[in-house]
Amino acid sequence: MCGTCGCGSGENGVRIQNPKDIKTHEHTHSHVDAKGHVFEHSHDGHFQEHAHTHEHEHVQEHQHQRKIIDVEKDILHHNDLMAARNRGFFEAKNIFALNLVSSPGSGKTSILERTLKDLKDTIPFFVIEGDQQTLNDANRIAAIDIPVIQINTGKGCHLESDTIYEAIKKLDIADQAVLMIENVGNLVCPSMFDLGESKRVVIISTTEGEDKPIKYPDMFHTSDLCIINKIDLLPYINVNLDILKQYALKVNPKLEFIEISASTGEGMEVWYTWLKKNRNQPKN
Amino acid sequence: MHELSVALGIVKIAEEETAKAQAKNVELIELEIGALAGIDFESLDFVWPAAVKDSVLENAIKKINILEGIAKCVDCGTIFTINHMYDSCPKCKSNFKGILQGKELRVKALEVV
Numbered sequence: 001m002c003g004t005c006g007c008g009s010g011e012n013g014v015r016i017q018n019p020k021d022i023k024t025h026e027h028t029h030s031h032v033d034a035k036g037h038v039f040e041h042s043h044d045g046h047f048q049e050h051a052h053t054h055e056h057e058h059v060q061e062h063q064h065q066r067k068i069i070d071v072e073k074d075i076l077h078h079n080d081l082m083a084a085r086n087r088g089f090f091e092a093k094n095i096f097a098l099n100l101v102s103s104p105g106s107g108k109t110s111i112l113e114r115t116l117k118d119l120k121d122t123i124p125f126f127v128i129e130g131d132q133q134t135l136n137d138a139n140r141i142a143a144i145d146i147p148v149i150q151i152n153t154g155k156g157c158h159l160e161s162d163t164i165y166e167a168i169k170k171l172d173i174a175d176q177a178v179l180m181i182e183n184v185g186n187l188v189c190p191s192m193f194d195l196g197e198s199k200r201v202v203i204i205s206t207t208e209g210e211d212k213p214i215k216y217p218d219m220f221h222t223s224d225l226c227i228i229n230k231i232d233l234l235p236y237i238n239v240n241l242d243i244l245k246q247y248a249l250k251v252n253p254k255l256e257f258i259e260i261s262a263s264t265g266e267g268m269e270v271w272y273t274w275l276k277k278n279r280n281q282p283k284n
Numbered sequence: 285m286h287e288l289s290v291a292l293g294i295v296k297i298a299e300e301e302t303a304k305a306q307a308k309n310v311e312l313i314e315l316e317i318g319a320l321a322g323i324d325f326e327s328l329d330f331v332w333p334a335a336v337k338d339s340v341l342e343n344a345i346k347k348i349n350i351l352e353g354i355a356k357c358v359d360c361g362t363i364f365t366i367n368h369m370y371d372s373c374p375k376c377k378s379n380f381k382g383i384l385q386g387k388e389l390r391v392k393a394l395e396v397v
Contacts, residue, residue, distance in 0.1 A: 066395060067305060067307065067395070067396050067397075068394070069301050069305055069393060069394040069395075069396060071301055071391045071393055072390060072391075072393075073297050075290055075293040075294055075390060076293055077293070078293060158286060158289070160289065188286070188322075192286055192321075193289075217368060218322045220369075249379060250370040250372060250379050253380045
């Protein structure tokens with residue numbers, strides 16, 4: 001047995017090991033196989049095959065090149081790691097970070113504008129805007145005198161945690177602040193990418209129809225709060241909010257709802273109360 | 285089209301693991317993807333050639349094990365197959381459930397040379 005890490009050393013065949021359990025180090029050892037061959041070799045890790053430097057007396061070739069690596073790694077591992085890093089940063093500075101997600105045109109930026117105007121004297125806000133193209137949204141936020149960074153994803157359909165990491169380094173966020181991350185307008189892709197946010201807020205507008213939550217279940221499943229926007233339009237459209245909520249609760253029974261109109265201001269106070277209450281809640 | 289990000293994540297893992305194993309190429313990559321993981325398999329196939337080009341995965345065979353969704357009802361404990369996130373418990377109709385299987389998105393193994 002290897003003295004450094006306790007690995008077995010009697011095998012000549014393919015070894016299937018989990019690389020996560022193995023430390024990389026250089027060591028040399030020898031072992032003897034059933035036929036009395038002595039193998040001497042060095043490892044600088046444990047996943048590679050034995051390099052057989054000894055002379056063979058028998059004629060057959062060894063076919064030792066092919067190896068199986070037991071990876072067992074999450075594909076979004078890198079995103080999750082960077083998200084955890086962001087989350088740690090937010091918690092250390094007591095920053096309340098919200099990831100705002102929705103389809104394009106549901107009113108994310110309008111809600112944000114109104115919220116920032118109404119609360120900026122009581123809460124320090126910082127904003128990250130995600131869009132494929134243009135600085136339009138960031139300009140709207142900057143016009144209210146709120147520090148903002150725009151991320152243009154180009155062809156990308158969602159924000160990822162490493163881009164948020166770069167953005168927060170540039171933002172120089174104050175302690176106790178509220179960070180609003182406005183994701184790319186897309187009800188599908190952003191659901192899979194944790195940004196390190198404290199809470200995820202999905203916004204749906206009344207004009208989008210009541211079955212959105214079951215048509216795009218992943219986003220509603222991963223959100224903490226659902227803001228229903230444009231309720232001032234309810235008299236003109238044929239939408240039943242109770243059905244919408246029932247659908248959403250089927251996907252996520254813990255989802256909370258707030259009904260608002262960012263243009264008339266109706267319901268905004270309820271949203272502000274939610275924001276202040278959750279901001280002050282101790283982290284788990 | 286988050287499948288491109290997913291494919292690039294797979295390439296990143298394969299590159300790292302192949303380098304660690306001091307191998308050159310991947311012959312076979314085995315993935316485990318849950319039916320509720322939010323992956324459209326046709327989209328993944330579509331972006332795959334572009335994502336793996338000039339990487340260790342360029343000539344690799346891609347094998348996907350699809351894991352069906354399994355949930356456990358929080359209220360009555362029934363374990364049931366779940367095809368959609370909005371499926372409720374077949375026994376007590378509760379919407380409260382824990383997903384036991386089906387959200388996986390994993391590189392399971394690589395066969396390298």
